[in-house]
Amino acid sequence: xxxxxxxxxxxxxxxxxxxxxxxxxxxxxxxxxxxxxxxxxxxxxxxxxxxxxxxxxxxxxxxxxxxxxxxxxxxxxxxxxxxxxxxxxxxxxxxxxxxxxxxxxxxxxxxxxxxxxxxxxxxxxxxxxxxxxxxxxxxxxxxxxxxxxxxxxxxxxxxxxxxxxxxxxxxxxxxxxxxxxxxxxxxxxxxxxxxxxxxxxxxxxxxxxxxxxxxxxxxxxxxxxxxxxxxxxxxxxxxxxxxxxxxxxxxxxxxxxxxxxxxxxxxxxxxxxxxxxxxxxxxxxxxxxxxxxxxxxxxxxxxxxxxxxxxxxxxxxxxxxxxxxxxxxxxxxxxxxxxxxxxxxxxxxxxxxxxxxxxxxxxxxxxxxxxxxxxxxxxxxxxxxxxxxxxxxxxxxxxxxxxxxxxxxxxxxxxxxxxxxxxxxxxxxxxxxxxxxxxxxxxxxxxxxxxxxxxxxxxxxxxxxxxxxxxxxxxxxxxxxxxxxxxxx
Amino acid sequence: xxxxxxxxxxxxxxxxxxxxxxxxxxxxxxxxxxxxxxxxxxxxxxxxxxxxxxxxxxxxxxxxxxxxxxxxxxxxxxxxxxxxxxxxxxxxxxxxxxxxxxxxxxxxxxxxxxxxxxxxxxxxxxxxxxxxxxxxxxxxxxxxxxxxxxxxxxxxxxxxxxxxxxxxxxxxxxxxxxxxxxxxxxxxxxxxxxxxxxxxxxxxxxxxxxxxxxxxxxxxxxxxxxxxxxxxxxxxxxxxxxxxxxxxxxxxxxxxxxxxxxxxxxxxxxxxxxxxxxxxxxxxxxxxxxxxxxxxxxxxxxxxxxxxxxxxxxxxxxxxxxxxxxxxxxxxxxxxxxxxxxxxxxxxxxxxxxxxxxxxxxxxxxxxxxxxxxxxxxxxxxxxxxxxxxxxxxxxxxxxxxxxxxxxxxxxxxxxxxxxxxxxxxxxxxxxxxxxxxxxxxxxxxxxxxxxxxxxxxxxxxxxxxxxxxxxxxxxxxxxxxxxxxxxx
Numbered sequence: 001x002x003x004x005x006x007x008x009x010x011x012x013x014x015x016x017x018x019x020x021x022x023x024x025x026x027x028x029x030x031x032x033x034x035x036x037x038x039x040x041x042x043x044x045x046x047x048x049x050x051x052x053x054x055x056x057x058x059x060x061x062x063x064x065x066x067x068x069x070x071x072x073x074x075x076x077x078x079x080x081x082x083x084x085x086x087x088x089x090x091x092x093x094x095x096x097x098x099x100x101x102x103x104x105x106x107x108x109x110x111x112x113x114x115x116x117x118x119x120x121x122x123x124x125x126x127x128x129x130x131x132x133x134x135x136x137x138x139x140x141x142x143x144x145x146x147x148x149x150x151x152x153x154x155x156x157x158x159x160x161x162x163x164x165x166x167x168x169x170x171x172x173x174x175x176x177x178x179x180x181x182x183x184x185x186x187x188x189x190x191x192x193x194x195x196x197x198x199x200x201x202x203x204x205x206x207x208x209x210x211x212x213x214x215x216x217x218x219x220x221x222x223x224x225x226x227x228x229x230x231x232x233x234x235x236x237x238x239x240x241x242x243x244x245x246x247x248x249x250x251x252x253x254x255x256x257x258x259x260x261x262x263x264x265x266x267x268x269x270x271x272x273x274x275x276x277x278x279x280x281x282x283x284x285x286x287x288x289x290x291x292x293x294x295x296x297x298x299x300x301x302x303x304x305x306x307x308x309x310x311x312x313x314x315x316x317x318x319x320x321x322x323x324x325x326x327x328x329x330x331x332x333x334x335x336x337x338x339x340x341x342x343x344x345x346x347x348x349x350x351x352x353x354x355x356x357x358x359x360x361x362x363x364x365x366x367x368x369x370x371x372x373x374x375x376x377x378x379x380x381x382x383x384x385x386x387x388x389x390x391x392x393x394x395x396x397x398x399x400x401x402x403x404x405x406x407x408x409x410x411x412x413x414x415x416x417x418x419x420x421x422x423x424x425x426x427x428x429x430x431x432x433x434x435x436x437x438x439x440x441x442x443x444x445x446x447x448x449x450x451x452x453x454x455x456x457x458x459x460x461x462x463x464x465x466x467x468x469x470x471x472x473x474x475x476x477x478x479x480x481x482x483x484x485x486x487x488x489x
Numbered sequence: 490x491x492x493x494x495x496x497x498x499x500x501x502x503x504x505x506x507x508x509x510x511x512x513x514x515x516x517x518x519x520x521x522x523x524x525x526x527x528x529x530x531x532x533x534x535x536x537x538x539x540x541x542x543x544x545x546x547x548x549x550x551x552x553x554x555x556x557x558x559x560x561x562x563x564x565x566x567x568x569x570x571x572x573x574x575x576x577x578x579x580x581x582x583x584x585x586x587x588x589x590x591x592x593x594x595x596x597x598x599x600x601x602x603x604x605x606x607x608x609x610x611x612x613x614x615x616x617x618x619x620x621x622x623x624x625x626x627x628x629x630x631x632x633x634x635x636x637x638x639x640x641x642x643x644x645x646x647x648x649x650x651x652x653x654x655x656x657x658x659x660x661x662x663x664x665x666x667x668x669x670x671x672x673x674x675x676x677x678x679x680x681x682x683x684x685x686x687x688x689x690x691x692x693x694x695x696x697x698x699x700x701x702x703x704x705x706x707x708x709x710x711x712x713x714x715x716x717x718x719x720x721x722x723x724x725x726x727x728x729x730x731x732x733x734x735x736x737x738x739x740x741x742x743x744x745x746x747x748x749x750x751x752x753x754x755x756x757x758x759x760x761x762x763x764x765x766x767x768x769x770x771x772x773x774x775x776x777x778x779x780x781x782x783x784x785x786x787x788x789x790x791x792x793x794x795x796x797x798x799x800x801x802x803x804x805x806x807x808x809x810x811x812x813x814x815x816x817x818x819x820x821x822x823x824x825x826x827x828x829x830x831x832x833x834x835x836x837x838x839x840x841x842x843x844x845x846x847x848x849x850x851x852x853x854x855x856x857x858x859x860x861x862x863x864x865x866x867x868x869x870x871x872x873x874x875x876x877x878x879x880x881x882x883x884x885x886x887x888x889x890x891x892x893x894x895x896x897x898x899x900x901x902x903x904x905x906x907x908x909x910x911x912x913x914x915x916x917x918x919x920x921x922x923x924x925x926x927x928x929x930x931x932x933x934x935x936x937x938x939x940x941x942x943x944x945x946x947x948x949x950x951x952x953x954x955x956x957x958x959x960x961x962x963x964x965x966x967x968x969x970x971x972x973x974x975x976x977x978x
């Protein structure tokens with residue numbers, strides 16, 4: 001049996017802990033089913049080229065926690081008693097199980113098939129869902145959008161043809177460059193902007209064009225899982241760098257002397273998921289690292305538009321003097337996710353090759369929506385919408401923090417409430433994350449553990465609370481129900 | 490100087506011919522500029538690991554044709570007298586020159602940077618442009634489209650959120666499956682359909698997931714250049730298979746005994762660019778090849794909707810019993826290109842991994858357009874539009890063929906007029922393709938040589954004539970002007 005386990009000796013977590021975690025996930029996501037026999041310690045040790053002691057240590061932990069059971073003389077099996085509803089109840093799961101295929105996959109395909117945690121897309125219908133990343137959809141000015149769509153649809157028919165601008169509709173790139181320069185201190189001209197199908201495609205193109213499989217990428221720990229999966233799938237070596245109150249602990253980059261770090265992926269405006277804002281000294285330190293080593297920086301600025309009472313710190317891109325920063329932005333949070341429009345601000349030397357790659361991979365984005373978005377920005381609708389949303393989110397955020405403090409007091413630690421549309425909360429509780437999620441689901445509450453976003457030093461009791469699309473009543477009621485679960489356990 | 494020349498000993502064309510062709514293209518697309526010194530024969534022979542005689546033969550041909558000149562005692566140079574307007578006048582050119590980069594590219598990035606012929610996107614404004622691939626945009630029922638957009642934009646706001654269907658909006662997949670089963674004898678259920686950003690993304694995903702760099706892909710010769718570039722960029726070995734009146738000469742697949750052919754890319758309904766229709770015996774032969782070797786087939790059905798008086802032959806996919814066929818379709822030709830919606834019909838075993846890859850690469854397509862398209866198909870607008878367009882294209886095609894015959898008689902051979910929205914024409918002329926294109930541009934006529942679509946046995950005087958978006962008056966006048974150029978030379 002192939003178990004698709006990848007251990008990484010560069011991680012600070014000991015190998016037996018990594019093995020334990022991966023086996024546990026394999027059981028929880030159902031790829032190992034109850035009653036299924038697992039490999040002998042001797043076999044697994046050999047196939048992973050690790051010591052048998054490491055395997056035994058992991059197995060013992062899983063046995064003691066009831067994930068595995070031994071049947072004398074027959075071997076070790078996945079426990080029959082694992083409650084079915086625990087399986088797949090993790091908020092992160094595979095999209096669909098990839099069964100053994102009759103058709104041979106490429107290395108990329110194989111790695112993708114074996115990725116354990118693809119953030120899930122379909123969720124159960126829940127009354128109050130604290131998932132992250134969804135803006136307040138009902139507040140979107142749909143009538144203006146509809147009017148613009150209708151206008152551009154009819155204006156003339158030239159837009160129906162292939163675009164001659166694979167990097168994006170020129171007036172849109174101009175509007176974005178103008179907006180970024182003004183509001184984010186990003187230093188760019190329209191020609192440096194590549195319009196992409198959201199952040200995912202921007203990341204995918206960067207990896208394909210600039211990083212060779214096997215090269216090393218540093219990520220925040222915890223950090224954005226969907227980015228990590230792109231890096232993993234394309235065969236990158238990944239090293240986790242700690243995050244504290246000032247964001248990425250830049251000096252840790254020097255710890256990895258054996259690996260040349262080609263790229264650092266950061267979310268400086270509102271670190272995902274902790275919400276820390278990367279301090280100015282750290283920003284300068286990171287840029288100086290890039291300049292000294294020739295390394296690159298991806299600055300993922302996914303929701304910096306929402307800040308509450310904090311003075312903005314200039315984007316890394318705007319501080320950069322050595323063309324080391326690839327800046328990514330998206331309209332998924334400020335407008336709506338199904339628009340699928342994001343953008344990449346590129347050093348000038350990379351514009352031509354990225355444009356060519358975009359043309360090769362899928363030509364260009366649909367043109368109509370690009371026209372509508374350009375007009376939406378240029379005629380001031382975007383800034384008006386942002387002002388309105390800042391005030392709505394600020395209020396929701398305050399309500400959420402207030403009810404959390406009221407119910408939990410010192411039993412909850414709140415992080416990252418100064419920006420964005422989610423916060424992170426650490427609970428003191430004897431319940432496991434899975435138990436909390438499971439009980440919450442039963443009372444109609446959707447919860448997301450921060451755990452899968454950690455590559456090392458997995459915590460317990462840390463959850464991400466998206467509040468963008470929840471009303472004050474929902475926020476209050478949601479936390480009330482949650483308090484009953486966590487505090488009464 | 491690095492010249493980025495790739496010679497392939499597997500091609501039937503002799504090496505000196507390949508080298509000649511690539512050097513010539515490098516001069517024409519401006520990567521080697523007039524007056525620039527080219528490497529010595531000794532140096533180039535050594536760096537390409539070929540005999541010096543091969544290099545000398547190519548250089549001599551280029552010298553005799555006036556592309557190169559020698560300066561005694563100084564070396565060989567690109568000729569100063571190459572007229573500037575010949576440079577970059579080829580209808581196929583690089584998007585932008587990729588200059589040497591300060592940032593290291595991946596292997597993929599490097600290969601892409603060195604691709605010589607990326608089909609061009611920006612074209613000069615011409616009165617009558619015979620470019621292929623553009624449908625009759627002014628005939629598109631824009632009012633219906635606009636009404637549907639307006640309706641779905643307002644219906645409810647659920648569509649604004651991330652889609653829970655990365656493989657595509659379910660009603661759209663259902664509508665496409667239904668349409669394909671009925672009109673193309675494709676054998677599929679909605680679950681097998683993956684909605685993609687056009688044909689390009691479908692091809693890109695297939696290559697990434699199923700083909701490892703270095704593996705061999707067979708393509709039609711001539712064949713669709715944009716597909717070939719995707720294969721080349723991802724590091725595939727490519728072998729050309731001839732095309733005759735019955736389409737791909739399947740038996741030639743057996744000639745490549747040294748390479749295991751993993752994949753064959755074909756355009757059976759209307760071979761691009763020759764227009765041949767793959768005969769039923771050949772289809773069965775190709776499927777039997779796949780069954781015997783375990784090879785895969787990409788069936789690119791880019792414009793099969795338009796047939797003139799020919800009985801349709803079932804799609805390869807519908808005849809396949811062994812899950813060897815990946816069927817690609819697009820709405821770029823039947824509706825409009827900037828919609829950016831295509832689809833892939835997958836063997837069931839591949840659905841999960843392709844869905845996961847789509848989710849990872851760019852999540853999903855914009856949802857609004859998918860809703861509109863689903864309704865457009867389901868309420869019969871697509872079939873009505875197709876009926877109307879078939880009759881319009883049929884008439885345009887007849888006019889084009891008639892005026893070609895009238896002016897050129899036996900000096901023009903017309904191919905592929907039974908389907909699609911382009912034909913291929915071979916002219917008997919002493920002028921080179923470039924000379925014809927250049928003279929045509931001067932009188933406001935856009936021409937596309939078939940030459941770049943050949944990987945081997947490059948012809949002379951073969952052109953592709955797209956007629957979809959040209960009126961009968963434009964077609965008549967365009968050919969009249971062309972006759973003056975070609976016949977009066």
